[in-house]
Amino acid sequence: MFSPEGPTLRELAVQALSSVERGYDLLAPKFDHTPFRTPDSVLDAVSSALHRTGPYDDGLDLCCGTGAGVDVLATLCRRSVTGVDFSAGMLDVARERTKADPATPPRVSWVRADARALPFTAARFDLVVSFGAFGHFLPRELPGLFAQVHAALRPGGRFAFPVVAPPRATSRAYWMLLGFDAVMRARNAVWRPPFVMYYRAFRLGEVRRELERAGFDVSLRVLPEFGTRSDGSPRVRLVEARRAGPAENS
Numbered sequence: 421m422f423s424p425e426g427p428t429l430r431e432l433a434v435q436a437l438s439s440v441e442r443g444y445d446l447l448a449p450k451f452d453h454t455p456f457r458t459p460d461s462v463l464d465a466v467s468s469a470l471h472r473t474g475p476y477d478d479g480l481d482l483c484c485g486t487g488a489g490v491d492v493l494a495t496l497c498r499r500s501v502t503g504v505d506f507s508a509g510m511l512d513v514a515r516e517r518t519k520a521d522p523a524t525p526p527r528v529s530w531v532r533a534d535a536r537a538l539p540f541t542a543a544r545f546d547l548v549v550s551f552g553a554f555g556h557f558l559p560r561e562l563p564g565l566f567a568q569v570h571a572a573l574r575p576g577g578r579f580a581f582p583v584v585a586p587p588r589a590t591s592r593a594y595w596m597l598l599g600f601d602a603v604m605r606a607r608n609a610v611w612r613p614p615f616v617m618y619y620r621a622f623r624l625g626e627v628r629r630e631l632e633r634a635g636f637d638v639s640l641r642v643l644p645e646f647g648t649r650s651d652g653s654p655r656v657r658l659v660e661a662r663r664a665g666p667a668e669n670s
Contacts, residue, residue: 426453439613445509451486458551465645467492469658476546483553487514500527506534538568548579554622566634575665583657636661
């Protein structure tokens with residue numbers, strides 16, 4: 421939940437009535453004190469899983485926010501780490517909170533850009549990660565988004581992100597998320613600019629199909645730290661989408 425250092429109800433209301441970019445600019449100074457930040461437990465589990473397939477040379481945190489994923493990449497990558505986000509406010513906070521010595525690998529850099537139009541002119545990354553950002557993309561935008569990531573990866577490179585199993589229809593969480601998405605759709609129908617954030621629009625089956633259409637070989641890895649549901653299925657999986665070709669790092 422929100423800590424005392426987090427945003428007030430009024431601040432959240434102002435953010436929700438802004439564009440996505442402006443909303444996150446406003447939220448940035450207090451973002452790490454909200455439940456929107458990816459929990460450390462998820463970051464640690466993903467880091468542990470990717471350590472088994474590394475090391476990597478160059479990493480990219482897609483929609484990096486305040487830089488929590490960049491911290492993960494800094495433990496996995498030998499040469500450079502890049503955080504990309506379209507919110508200048510979030511990047512400002514990330515620069516301040518990430519204590520990186522520019523003389524000590526990996527080098528850390530920050531790029532302001534839209535994930536749907538990445539500014540990299542050549543394949544330059546061995547690993548791309550993303551945490552908690554996909555609710556900001558409509559289903560029709562996934563093909564273009566995944567094509568951008570595919571183009572940014574070197575042959576053999578990986579695109580990795582965690583996916584939490586959806587709550588059961590009988591659970592309180594299910595109805596809370598359904599209600600949130602309904603409110604956001606109503607808000608966007610009557611208010612401009614839109615604020616795209618839908619918790620239930622990113623469905624694993626559809627995501628896997630679009631990744632494969634973009635040219636990735638896709639595998640799912642269970643993150644055992646989070647256990648299983650009552651039917652034995654995992655609570656959290658790591659999606660690993662690999663660009664075909666031999667890995668360039670060794």
